[in-house]
Amino acid sequence: MNLARFPRRRYIDGPTPIHELKHLSQLLGGPNLFMKRDDLLGLAAGGNKIRKLEFVVAEALAQGADTLITCGAVQSNHCRLTLAAAVREGLKCRLVLEERVPGSYNPKASGNNFLFHLMGVEEIKVVPGGSDMTAQMESVAESLAAAGRKGYIIPGGASTPLGALGYVSCAEEILSQTFDMGLRIDRVICASGSAGTHSGLLVGFWGNNSNIPVTGINVSRTREAQEAIVHDLAGRTAALLGVRETLPRSAVECFGDYVGPGYSLPTSGMVEAVKILARTEAILMDPVYTGKAMAGMIDLIRKGRFQPGENILFVHTGGSPALYAYAEILTD
Numbered sequence: 611m612n613l614a615r616f617p618r619r620r621y622i623d624g625p626t627p628i629h630e631l632k633h634l635s636q637l638l639g640g641p642n643l644f645m646k647r648d649d650l651l652g653l654a655a656g657g658n659k660i661r662k663l664e665f666v667v668a669e670a671l672a673q674g675a676d677t678l679i680t681c682g683a684v685q686s687n688h689c690r691l692t693l694a695a696a697v698r699e700g701l702k703c704r705l706v707l708e709e710r711v712p713g714s715y716n717p718k719a720s721g722n723n724f725l726f727h728l729m730g731v732e733e734i735k736v737v738p739g740g741s742d743m744t745a746q747m748e749s750v751a752e753s754l755a756a757a758g759r760k761g762y763i764i765p766g767g768a769s770t771p772l773g774a775l776g777y778v779s780c781a782e783e784i785l786s787q788t789f790d791m792g793l794r795i796d797r798v799i800c801a802s803g804s805a806g807t808h809s810g811l812l813v814g815f816w817g818n819n820s821n822i823p824v825t826g827i828n829v830s831r832t833r834e835a836q837e838a839i840v841h842d843l844a845g846r847t848a849a850l851l852g853v854r855e856t857l858p859r860s861a862v863e864c865f866g867d868y869v870g871p872g873y874s875l876p877t878s879g880m881v882e883a884v885k886i887l888a889r890t891e892a893i894l895m896d897p898v899y900t901g902k903a904m905a906g907m908i909d910l911i912r913k914g915r916f917q918p919g920e921n922i923l924f925v926h927t928g929g930s931p932a933l934y935a936y937a938e939i940l941t942d
């Protein structure tokens with residue numbers, strides 16, 4: 611696939627490492643586990659949105675924007691990283707935060723919220739859960755326009771076909787890296803949220819005929835709802851790239867069993883997974899995405915869903931700053 615024809619900004623210095631999780635594999639006594647360390651990507655505190663923003667911010671600059679506008683939950687990693695990209699580019703950034711859990715917005719909260727202020731966010735608008743976020747961001751863009759400025763709206767999670775190219779590129783990075791390492795990967799597992807990561811990886815592996823399945827662990831939706839969203843975005847991403855053969859619906863696999871009571875709400879599996887990874891591998895997961903995705907992988911291994919000799923690559927999509935906003939429930 612020819613990704614070089616899409617304008618791109620550079621926030622990444624090179625491939626992120628693939629680490630073998632020897633202690634975790636031993637503890638679980640199942641497949642051989644590896645981790646793609648996208649938590650170590652450049653820009654403040656790392657994470658998956660950086661790969662998507664490389665393409666999306668390039669478009670914002672091409673359109674002459676002076677301000678990035680985006681939205682997310684109150685501890686959004688995506689908002690933190692959009693702001694970080696804006697700072698890098700000398701742009702302003704305005705955020706619309708959705709209070710998905712009533713009463714969850716605390717202007718003095720730690721974690722990503724602290725980083726919004728530290729990096730000099732221009733404006734934070736908090737709206738109730740279920741608000742029309744597109745309309746909210748459009749109204750921010752209108753008020754900028756009235757002041758002679760130009761905003762560029764980035765949809766939640768930067769999960770547009772253009773943003774998903776970041777994970778098509780990551781799939782290609784994984785293929786070339788594992789080839790160099792002499793490592794056969796049988797399955798990739800990632801958290802599946804706004805779906806750009808999952809869809810981009812699927813299209814990247816599919817478009818390269820790699821036959822590597824991608825399993826998504828949901829963080830907010832049921833299996834059916836999430837699979838439909840991933841399949842739709844994968845189709846539009848493939849179309850943007852000109853991939854000729856359509857991705858079959860059967861290639862999209864999501865598990866909805868690890869969401870718990872809802873998005874961003876703790877589960878006992880998440881707490882266990884965060885502690886296990888910290889104590890076996892000294893790797894920091896996050897409470898909202900990777901902690902739940904890891905809880906899902908651990909549970910599926912315990913249930914014998916994978917072959918013992920399989921090599922599984924878990925994509926660590928970042929999010930560790932949110933740990934500090936959840937310290938109380940993660941302390942023994």
Ligand SMILES: *Cc1c(COP(=O)(O)O)cnc(C)c1O
Nearest residue numbers: 687803804805807899927928929
């Ligand atoms: C946004 C996010 C995800 C989910 O990625 P999507 O592309 O939105 O599905 C996973 N992990 C972390 C840490 C995130 O911030």
